[in-house]
Amino acid sequence: MAEHQGLLPSERPLQLLDETGTPVDGSGLAMPDNRRLLEAYTSLVIGRRVNDQAGALVRQGRLAVYPSSHGQEACQTGAALALADGDWLFPTYRDTAAVIARGVDAVEVLTLLKGDWHAGYDPYAHNVAPQATPLATQLLHAVGVAHAARLRGEDTVVMALCGDGATSEGDFHEALNFAAVFKAPVVFFVQNNEYAISVPLARQSAAPSLAHKGVGYGVQGERVDGNDTAAVLAVLERAAESARSGGGPRLVEAHTYRMQAHTNADDDTRYRDSGEVDPWVERDPLTRMEKYLKRKRVLTKAKQAEITEAAEAVAAHMREGVAKDTDPEPAELFAHVFADPTPQLNEQAAFLADELSREGN
Amino acid sequence: MATEKLSMAQALNRALRDSLTEDPSVYVFGEDVGPLGGVFRITDGLTAEFGEDRCFDTPLAESGIVGMAVGMAMNGMRPVVEMQFDAFAYPAFEQIVSHVAKTRNRTRGRVGLPIVIRVPFAGGIGGVEHHCDSSEAYYAHTPGLKVVTPATPEDAYHLLREAIASPDPVVFMEPKKLYWAKEEVDFDHPAPPAMGKAVIRREGTDATLIAYGPSVPTALEAAEAAAQEGRSLQVVDVRSPVPFDDETVCAAVRSTGRAVVIAEASGYASVASEIVARVTERCFHSLAAPVRRVTGFDIPFPPPKLERYQLPGVDRILDAVDDLQWEDQ
Numbered sequence: 001m002a003e004h005q006g007l008l009p010s011e012r013p014l015q016l017l018d019e020t021g022t023p024v025d026g027s028g029l030a031m032p033d034n035r036r037l038l039e040a041y042t043s044l045v046i047g048r049r050v051n052d053q054a055g056a057l058v059r060q061g062r063l064a065v066y067p068s069s070h071g072q073e074a075c076q077t078g079a080a081l082a083l084a085d086g087d088w089l090f091p092t093y094r095d096t097a098a099v100i101a102r103g104v105d106a107v108e109v110l111t112l113l114k115g116d117w118h119a120g121y122d123p124y125a126h127n128v129a130p131q132a133t134p135l136a137t138q139l140l141h142a143v144g145v146a147h148a149a150r151l152r153g154e155d156t157v158v159m160a161l162c163g164d165g166a167t168s169e170g171d172f173h174e175a176l177n178f179a180a181v182f183k184a185p186v187v188f189f190v191q192n193n194e195y196a197i198s199v200p201l202a203r204q205s206a207a208p209s210l211a212h213k214g215v216g217y218g219v220q221g222e223r224v225d226g227n228d229t230a231a232v233l234a235v236l237e238r239a240a241e242s243a244r245s246g247g248g249p250r251l252v253e254a255h256t257y258r259m260q261a262h263t264n265a266d267d268d269t270r271y272r273d274s275g276e277v278d279p280w281v282e283r284d285p286l287t288r289m290e291k292y293l294k295r296k297r298v299l300t301k302a303k304q305a306e307i308t309e310a311a312e313a314v315a316a317h318m319r320e321g322v323a324k325d326t327d328p329e330p331a332e333l334f335a336h337v338f339a340d341p342t343p344q345l346n347e348q349a350a351f352l353a354d355e356l357s358r359e360g361n
Numbered sequence: 362m363a364t365e366k367l368s369m370a371q372a373l374n375r376a377l378r379d380s381l382t383e384d385p386s387v388y389v390f391g392e393d394v395g396p397l398g399g400v401f402r403i404t405d406g407l408t409a410e411f412g413e414d415r416c417f418d419t420p421l422a423e424s425g426i427v428g429m430a431v432g433m434a435m436n437g438m439r440p441v442v443e444m445q446f447d448a449f450a451y452p453a454f455e456q457i458v459s460h461v462a463k464t465r466n467r468t469r470g471r472v473g474l475p476i477v478i479r480v481p482f483a484g485g486i487g488g489v490e491h492h493c494d495s496s497e498a499y500y501a502h503t504p505g506l507k508v509v510t511p512a513t514p515e516d517a518y519h520l521l522r523e524a525i526a527s528p529d530p531v532v533f534m535e536p537k538k539l540y541w542a543k544e545e546v547d548f549d550h551p552a553p554p555a556m557g558k559a560v561i562r563r564e565g566t567d568a569t570l571i572a573y574g575p576s577v578p579t580a581l582e583a584a585e586a587a588a589q590e591g592r593s594l595q596v597v598d599v600r601s602p603v604p605f606d607d608e609t610v611c612a613a614v615r616s617t618g619r620a621v622v623i624a625e626a627s628g629y630a631s632v633a634s635e636i637v638a639r640v641t642e643r644c645f646h647s648l649a650a651p652v653r654r655v656t657g658f659d660i661p662f663p664p665p666k667l668e669r670y671q672l673p674g675v676d677r678i679l680d681a682v683d684d685l686q687w688e689d690q
Binding site for chain 2: 129
């Protein structure tokens with residue numbers, strides 16, 4: 001077998017559980033243990049609740065907008081759970097559930113969408129970069145964090161998230177290339193949800209799969225069923241361990257589907273039929289994992305109630321935190337442009353303060 | 362050793378070497394900066410001396426270079442990256458504008474990015490297209506970036522040391538045509554801060570020439586020529602388009618009452634126009650004449666055989682000085 005063929009992804013996405021929650025041959029991929037799967041299921045339920053609650057908060061006018069990962073919770077869960085404490089996560093705007101699963105406070109995450117500031121959480125508190133709005137730019141930052149760690153001899157792994165649309169951006173390709181050349185411990189995790197706002201995958205790429213893009217950079221590509229939480233977790237953990245032990249970067253493509261519109265401001269009836277969405281309901285990552293865990297008697301009624309309660313607590317925290325009327329301080333606008341404001345910024349801050357005082361504020 | 366005669370290129374090399382020696386978090390990378398030492402030899406010998414972890418070649422992709430620098434800076438390092446030429450830095454524009462400049466503000470001050478982006482810039486070397494742009498206005502217009510440019514070897518050394526030590530990102534614009542100009546450089550005396558500080562290069566009483574980077578020697582030449590004709594011109598070297606030193610520049614203009622701003626970049630929406638606006642707003646009642654500009658025309662940078670028509674020269678500067686309404690005196 002030619003060396004490059006080892007870099008090519010499998011013909012079909014890897015799977016551990018089929019749509020009915022029945023175990024299938026994982027082509028050498030090991031099933032995570034029950035404790036781990038229960039942990040993942042808890043995260044799935046919380047992720048779904050976070051998505052639903054955030055959507056409701058938009059409808060109530062409390063959040064400006066929310067790009068939901070409804071239907072992609074297996075990917076959100078896998079990305080967060082595959083990492084160790086010292087590792088880094090580089091999320092996008094659609095990865096709010098992953099950021100919360102990593103431990104960041106849900107209300108702090110929503111600061112951006114609430115409009116109080118741009119990034120509301122401390123990236124160093126949980127090693128979670130600010131959610132990236134420009135596409136693919138964060139992948140290079142992930143390479144930089146990983147390269148710095150490698151130079152210092154640390155065993156940090158960086159999980160860099162993006163969507164199918166972002167694989168068309170130049171920075172996606174530069175990031176894969178840099179990571180491969182420098183053997184940077186990065187797991188590039190593409191959630192292929194079939195749409196970039198309104199543009200379907202076929203207009204994004206003519207490659208056999210997005211994971212095939214790795215071979216051009218000497219990066220191993222892998223494909224996984226993005227709605228199979230067990231498989232996503234297993235593939236990402238394997239990729240992370242490979243990166244951690246000096247194996248360099250890996251490119252993982254999860255095949256999933258964006259169940260809702262791009263954001264609440266989008267009208268997806270203009271570009272897709274509901275008939276296209278319906279089959280994906282059957283493939284819902286929550287029901288699949290639930291069926292498996294119930295059959296294995298790992299998910300008891302008591303445990304289920306406990307998980308629901310935990311998810312409701314997160315939702316209540318979101319409602320309470322977001323409902324609080326906050327009044328961001330205008331003086332702060334000048335405070336963080338530089339470590340120390342320039343004389344010009346001090347003048348402008350004084351100008352605004354004076355304007356506000358004359359308005360009687 | 363108190364002083365040593367060095368070219369600007371050698372002074373920059375010395376600054377990188379001293380920063381690499383003193384601060385283990387400094388990393389130098391870019392295209393051809395390793396064994397070759399950079400196309401202008403600014404990184405000459407650094408890989409041999411500090412190893413290929415500290416000074417290394419990257420794949421040929423400017424957005425990749427700057428994007429990786431962002432991540433390294435997030436993770437405790439001080440990257441110093443080289444953009445090979447002014448116009449070759451444009452692929453990195455999104456990384457610079459959307460991330461290098463804004464990350465501190467985005468994160469409420471939690472994530473600062475101490476990155477230096479070195480950009481050899483401007484003309485005067487007979488370079489072909491894409492090698493002679495004066496791109497400083499793009500960066501100066503972007504909140505969150507400091508933009509500095511040395512005009513002498515001594516400033517090159519101290520400004521670069523200061524830029525590397527800065528907690529904020531600095532776009533360090535190096536005037537290519539001055540790389541080989543030599544002067545005595547004093548390393549021993551700690552230099553007063555140059556970022557954010559303009560400096561008077563020549564005293565004068567009749568009018569003030571305001572210039573930066575490659576235009577400073579031209580302004581000094583013009584002042585020398587004017588002196589032969591009995592006119593005393595003061596020369597201010599801005600050094601730091603951002604942050605701008607209003608105090609020094611305005612005090613200078615008030616002392617003479619007349620000013621000409623000189624820059625190679627096209628004049629429309631430029632650093633030069635900003636300086637004229639600031640000086641006019643602040644010094645209006647001290648001015649005997651409108652502040653004039655001598656800048657490049659609003660044309661793409663010309664081919665080598667025509668570049669002399671684009672570059673501010675002594676005659677054009679003296680003509681502008683002649684236009685400063687002396688008849689009212």
